[in-house]
Amino acid sequence: MYCATTKGKILTPIDSFSLDATYFRHQGKNYYLWAQKDPAIEGNSNLYLSEMANPWTLKTAPVMLSKPEFPWETRGFSVNEGPAFIAHGNRVFITYSASATDENYCIGLLWADKASNLIDPASWQKLSHPVFTTHRQNQQFGPGHNSFTRNEQDEDVLVYHARNYSDIEGDPLYDPNRHTRIKVFNWNEEDMPVFGEPAADN
Known part of the structure; x- marks a missing residue:
């Protein structure tokens, strides 16, 4: 018989709002990957990574x-959140979502060599433009907060x-109609993901 034990929240050095x-x-x-607000840094949330000692304890700072x-x-709100990990070829990738959760919401990309030290920030590169965004012609607004399968x-x-x-009337965070969608994607010759555009609902 299996018995689960609640261990409580994972503790980080910053006692502040965290999510995702x-x-x-x-x-x-x-590894543990998440978004958190650092009161010393302007904005709403940043992305953090730590190696884990066990399923409820961080091993590294x-x-x-x-x-x-x-x-x-930084449109509407200064946000990096919703990180997701995927590996392909000789690289590893982290996608994340940025800006307010209205039509400005979009997906950005970090990547590192798969053999690098992932908890060294210098191992990671950040793309200067989003990789998945609103597509008005397809009537798709604010695509984000992704995962992979x-x-x-x-x-x-x-x-x-x-x-x-x-x-949207009021704060877009409280608009309930961000529905789940899926899309097959490919990789280019440089082993970078090619997400294309969000497809129309039909």
Whole structure:
């Protein structure tokens, strides 16, 4: 018989708002990846990474991998959140979402060599433009907060949410209609992901 034990929240050195934590395993090591507000840094949330000692304890001091700095990351709110990990070829990648959760919401990209020290911020590069954004012609607004899976054909699939309208009353965070969508994506010759555009609902 299996008995679960509640261990409480994972403690980080900053006692502040945090969200969107995820876990991944790479080259025999376990990692914790999340978004958190640092009161000493302007903006709403940044991305942090730490190696884990066990499923409820951080082994290494958290390192900040990204903070909102480009115009497309600071529209409405200065946000980096919703990180997701994927490996391909000789690289590893972290996607994340940026800006307010209206039509400005979009997906950015970090990457590192798969053999590098992932908890060294210098190992990571950050793309200066978003990789998945609003597409008005397809009536897809604010695609973001993604994850990854594979389908029955062994293709990589982007899972994300978006709206099919842009007119929102009040704070877009409280608009309930960010519905889940999926999209098969490919890789280019440089082993970089090519997400294309969010497809129309039909």
